[in-house]
Structure formats: C-alpha cells, structure tokens
Amino acid sequence: MSILRLRLIHEPETVSANTQHMASRIASQKRLGEESFRFMHAIVMAAKTGDGPAKAEAVAYFRSEVEFAARHGIEDVFSWLLLGKQTEDRQDRLRIFSRIIELLDEFAARGPFEDPYDVWANDAHRADCQYEIARVHAAEGKQREARCFLEQALVNARSATDHAGQGPAQFQDEDEQLEGRIAASLLLIDAEV
Numbered sequence: 001m002s003i004l005r006l007r008l009i010h011e012p013e014t015v016s017a018n019t020q021h022m023a024s025r026i027a028s029q030k031r032l033g034e035e036s037f038r039f040m041h042a043i044v045m046a047a048k049t050g051d052g053p054a055k056a057e058a059v060a061y062f063r064s065e066v067e068f069a070a071r072h073g074i075e076d077v078f079s080w081l082l083l084g085k086q087t088e089d090r091q092d093r094l095r096i097f098s099r100i101i102e103l104l105d106e107f108a109a110r111g112p113f114e115d116p117y118d119v120w121a122n123d124a125h126r127a128d129c130q131y132e133i134a135r136v137h138a139a140e141g142k143q144r145e146a147r148c149f150l151e152q153a154l155v156n157a158r159s160a161t162d163h164a165g166q167g168p169a170q171f172q173d174e175d176e177q178l179e180g181r182i183a184a185s186l187l188l189i190d191a192e193v
Contacts, residue, residue, distance in 0.1 A: 028074050035065045036079045043086055059086050077103050077125060084129075090136045097129040104129075120163040124178070127156035131182050138189065147189050154182045 042058035045051075066079050077100060084096035104126050113119045130153035137146035157179040164176075 025074065028069055028072060029076075032065065032069045032074060032076050032079055035062060036076070036082055038062075039082055039086075055086070059083070063087075075099075075103055077107075081125065081128070084132065090139060093136050094133060097132045100129045101126060116163065120160055123156045123163060124160035127153045127160055127178060127182070130156065131178065131185070134182075134185065138185070143189055147186065150182055150186045150189065154179065154186065157182050 039058055039062040042062075043055060046055035046058060062079075063083055066076075066083050069075065069079075080096055080100045080103070084093060084100065087093050087096060104122055107118075108122060113122065130149045134146040134149035134153060137143075137149065161176055161179050
C-alpha cells in the first residue's frame with residue numbers, strides 16, 4: 001500500500017470477524033477520502049474569492065472529520081497533510097505535522113519499503129513536515145529547534161530528490177523547490193544567530 005494513500009487502521013488486540021464492523025471501517029475510510037476532496041475544492045474556491053470566513057469554516061469542518069476518523073482508528077497521511085497546510089494556529093500545526101511524522105514512523109516500522117514510490121513518499125512527506133515544524137519554531141524565536149528540524153528536513157528532502165523518479169512526475173520539481181526552501185531557511189537562521 002502506498003504511503004501517500006496510507007491509511008493506518010489500528011485494530012484491537014483481538015481481530016473481530018464481525019462483517020458489520022469491517023463495513024463500518026470501510027465506510028469511514030471512504031468518507032474521509034471524500035471529505036478530503038471536498039476540502040480541497042472548498043480551499044481552492046475560498047482562495048479564488050478571497051473568502052477568509054469560508055476558508056476558516058472549511059478548515060474547522062475538515063478538522064472535525066479528520067479527528068473523528070483518528071479517534072475511530074483510521075488515519076490518512078494525505079488528509080492530515082491537507083489539514084496541516086491550511087491550519088494557521090502554530091500549536092495546531094506542530095501537533096498535526098508531528099502526528100504525520102509519527103504515522104510515517106509507524107509505516108516505516110512495518111519493514112523495508114517494497115515499492116520505491118514509498119521510499120520517495122516517506123522522504124518527501126517527512127521533509128515537508130520537518131520544514132513546517134521548523135517554520136513554527138522559527139516564528140516563535142526558537143532558532144535551535146528550528147535549525148535541528150531544518151537539518152533533518154534537508155537530509156530527507158535530498159533523499160526525496162534523489163528518488164524523484166519514483167514519485168509522481170508533477171512532484172519532482174516540488175522536491176527540488178522544497179530542498180531549496182529548506183537550504184535558504186538554514187542560511188537565514190545562521191545569519192540570525
């Protein structure tokens with residue numbers, strides 16, 4: 001299963017053969033996917049019209065959907081990323097991007113990646129999250145913490161760029177842009193210290 005489409009399902013200690021339970025989980029996964037696409041559409045429309053209240057409403061609704069699914073054992077890296085990118089509160093951003101890294105760690109702990117795409121996706125998403133966490137720390141004046149996350153992010157971004165052929169073609173330029181933004185941020189932090 002691809003890491004981009006990864007859905008971590010936390011099963012209870014004893015696996016239930018209850019068909020109704022499985023159908024409910026599948027329905028929840030489907031709903032989260034549908035809500036992700038509705039959210040993307042709402043964000044695009046709010047950006048086009050400059051409607052800040054509509055964006056805030058969309059973020060609040062989507063947050064409730066993502067958190068509801070997580071409370072019920074279904075987590076989607078893609079949905080968390082969408083939410084994190086549109087969240088403005090610094091502490092929420094830290095919490096969301098940290099959770100994504102935890103999900104990536106859980107996926108990686110399952111064993112070596114069989115699909116080269118997963119290697120790329122893990123590195124790219126991890127670098128992106130570390131970069132976003134560093135931005136929050138820098139905004140709060142925590143330069144050392146920001147630098148630490150940027151250094152980690154740069155390693156992962158370089159790895160993603162090295163594996164860019166494994167990812168979707170439309171993301172290959174973004175990998176290089178992310179690596180450049182991280183390197184530039186490191187230079188800025190060095191200049192401030």
